[in-house]
Amino acid sequence: MPPTEAQLRPTPTVTRFELGGDLTLATSSALWQRIQQQQWAEIEIDASAVQRIDGAGAALLFELQQRGARILALPAQGQRLLNALSPELPLLKTTPKPAQHLITRFGARVRAANANFYLQISFLGAICAALWQSLQQLRRFRWREFCLQCELVGANAVPIITLISILFGVILAFQSAIPMRQFGAELFVANLLGLSLIRELGPLITAILLAGRTGAAFAAELGTMKVNEEINALVTFGFDPIRFLVLPRLLAGVLMAPLLTLFAEVVGLFGGALVMKGFGIPFATYYSQIAGQVNLIDLLSGLSKAAIFGFIIAAVGCYRGLATGNGASAVGAATTQAVVQILVLLVVADGLFAVVAYHMGW
Amino acid sequence: MSALIEVQGLSCGYGNKTILKDVSFSIERGEVVAILGGSGCGKSTLLKHLIGLYSPQAGSIRIAGNELVGTTGADREAILRHFGAMFQAGALFGSMSVLDNVMLPLQSFSQLDAPAIEIIARLKLRLVGLEAFADYAPAELSGGMQKRAAIARAMALDPEILFLDEPSAGLDPLTSAELDALIRRIAETQHVTCVLVSHELASIHAIADRAIMLDRSTQGIIAIDTPEALAQSSDERVNRFFNRGQLRLVPQHCAASEPTLQG
Ligand SMILES: Nc1ncnc2c1ncn2[C@@H]1O[C@H](COP(=O)(O)OP(=O)(O)O)[C@@H](O)[C@H]1O
Ligand SMILES: [Mg+2]
Numbered sequence: 001m002p003p004t005e006a007q008l009r010p011t012p013t014v015t016r017f018e019l020g021g022d023l024t025l026a027t028s029s030a031l032w033q034r035i036q037q038q039q040w041a042e043i044e045i046d047a048s049a050v051q052r053i054d055g056a057g058a059a060l061l062f063e064l065q066q067r068g069a070r071i072l073a074l075p076a077q078g079q080r081l082l083n084a085l086s087p088e089l090p091l092l093k094t095t096p097k098p099a100q101h102l103i104t105r106f107g108a109r110v111r112a113a114n115a116n117f118y119l120q121i122s123f124l125g126a127i128c129a130a131l132w133q134s135l136q137q138l139r140r141f142r143w144r145e146f147c148l149q150c151e152l153v154g155a156n157a158v159p160i161i162t163l164i165s166i167l168f169g170v171i172l173a174f175q176s177a178i179p180m181r182q183f184g185a186e187l188f189v190a191n192l193l194g195l196s197l198i199r200e201l202g203p204l205i206t207a208i209l210l211a212g213r214t215g216a217a218f219a220a221e222l223g224t225m226k227v228n229e230e231i232n233a234l235v236t237f238g239f240d241p242i243r244f245l246v247l248p249r250l251l252a253g254v255l256m257a258p259l260l261t262l263f264a265e266v267v268g269l270f271g272g273a274l275v276m277k278g279f280g281i282p283f284a285t286y287y288s289q290i291a292g293q294v295n296l297i298d299l300l301s302g303l304s305k306a307a308i309f310g311f312i313i314a315a316v317g318c319y320r321g322l323a324t325g326n327g328a329s330a331v332g333a334a335t336t337q338a339v340v341q342i343l344v345l346l347v348v349a350d351g352l353f354a355v356v357a358y359h360m361g362w
Numbered sequence: 363m364s365a366l367i368e369v370q371g372l373s374c375g376y377g378n379k380t381i382l383k384d385v386s387f388s389i390e391r392g393e394v395v396a397i398l399g400g401s402g403c404g405k406s407t408l409l410k411h412l413i414g415l416y417s418p419q420a421g422s423i424r425i426a427g428n429e430l431v432g433t434t435g436a437d438r439e440a441i442l443r444h445f446g447a448m449f450q451a452g453a454l455f456g457s458m459s460v461l462d463n464v465m466l467p468l469q470s471f472s473q474l475d476a477p478a479i480e481i482i483a484r485l486k487l488r489l490v491g492l493e494a495f496a497d498y499a500p501a502e503l504s505g506g507m508q509k510r511a512a513i514a515r516a517m518a519l520d521p522e523i524l525f526l527d528e529p530s531a532g533l534d535p536l537t538s539a540e541l542d543a544l545i546r547r548i549a550e551t552q553h554v555t556c557v558l559v560s561h562e563l564a565s566i567h568a569i570a571d572r573a574i575m576l577d578r579s580t581q582g583i584i585a586i587d588t589p590e591a592l593a594q595s596s597d598e599r600v601n602r603f604f605n606r607g608q609l610r611l612v613p614q615h616c617a618a619s620e621p622t623l624q625g
Contacts, residue, residue, distance in 0.1 A: 024520070025472055025474075025482075025519060025520050026472070026473075028474075029472070029473040029474050029475075029478075032474055032475060032477075032478035033475060036477065054520040054553075055482070055485075055486070055489075055517065055520040055552055056472075056474075056482050056520055058485075059478075059481055059482040059485045060478075062481070062485060063478075063481055077553065080551050081551060081552065081553075083551075084489060084547075084551035084552070085485050085488060085489065086488065091481065091484050091485070091488075091493070092484070092493050092494060092496070094496060094497050326456065326499065326501030326502075327456025327457060327499065327500065327501050328456045328457065329456055329457035330456075
């Protein structure tokens, strides 16, 4: 037997803590902080004095045990709670996603925008296809839904359109009459009003109101249907959601926007007429000034622009609704995106229209 | 010691419409009690009144000796703090992850610091078997998992009473049985009293210590007893409910006999 070297080393002394009192959610917050401040490996904890204990208290014991402490003499009730948590298994920690580089994020954005663009083009295609089908089978078009949407989009919008456009006419007339008066040219405020309202402002005000009123409603309604799987239900029954939901709304939008625009123009001009009357210009003079300035082409180009705006509003609203993700917050996001995209597209379309009209000499 | 929940002469409904009239019962600490009855008989209504979402038309609800009806302010909040509730559709907050859903009540109603809250919330998810799904969005879970996550959230503050409205509604029989086992296990290990609405006989037998049977035509309770005793009940209405699973598909008396013409 080989001789062994003489050794001297300390025996590990076991530190013991005594845990007592109520170990509950409301009474253990100080203890949670305390256990993070020291090492618990090889430490024994005598829990025999624990009185009341709940799930949060058991979680605290779990954490102590995970840190290496040994829990002794826990009363039976607490032991049951602790055992239910499988204290021998460590908690799963989720690894935080690595932060993406700026360029990666930018690339992902561009890709998403690109994919979105393709989807919108195919949505446009699907609309055309559905329209063609519906034209062949006019009976199967949902006329009642269409009429209901016309009421919602058109008739119900009349009060707010009246309010805003009369205000617009009055303000526009009043603010331009003041400087014009310095040149004695109040009369030409009528020309100004007629031209700007009928060519530009009428369609635009109506479209902006409809974007907030109707575009948002379409996106929210279809988005909620998507979230509640109502769209899936339609598809399984063999309904084409485009034909069933989008087409009636789209046609209602295309039809109602020009009508509302015409109405807004009349009301706006009437508001202007009231102001002009105040400046001493009678209705008849006002009317003949406008009639001399504005021709049928002006009116028709304004109204056809309104129809295009109506198409944009309804199509984008429906598209965003159908593209909604999951959950209640997705509906909110879809609605926001719909309104923002509609407004951007309105500006773009208006600009394009102005260029075309200029070159065509309208 | 008095019962944990004591309901006396409770009448409830919406507006002027009375759904339940003069209902009285009590629930002991640690019991699992099922509220039964046909569709539309007022099970959810009763549950919502017990939780204090609506105030009853008459009667009293005492929780651990404290009157809930008519109590306001801090006293009421102290009573409501005893409760955890899971609603019929789960009602998880869709914009948050499952873990955030469970942490939310802890963040709002406890003084604990963030790491402690996270540990507690993850352990609640472990309790319902969803530990690995902490970072999922609710919409990414199956129906049964959403129910379990909702139970974890309801348990976040270690309530004394857990109210569950149709926990197994819309689930397949297997998932539903798993959920029943989970609820029973939680009731036993977590020392929580469970009041649940159900119309599934299998789950009532699996979970409940006692059942309260409501009836639409009488607008009240027609029986309170153990599921076994109710299944043997002589009451016609109870019997119909409990034995509907054994509907005879073949009529017993084939009365129709060939017409014969005798000359
Ligand atoms: N918010 C409410 N307003 C008015 N009546 C309601 C409301 N909720 C439910 N009811 C009515 O109360 C009755 C009971 O409903 P409920 O308690 O949900 O039944 P169930 O037993 O199926 O859960 C039904 O007749 C229902 O129409
Ligand atoms: Mg119900």
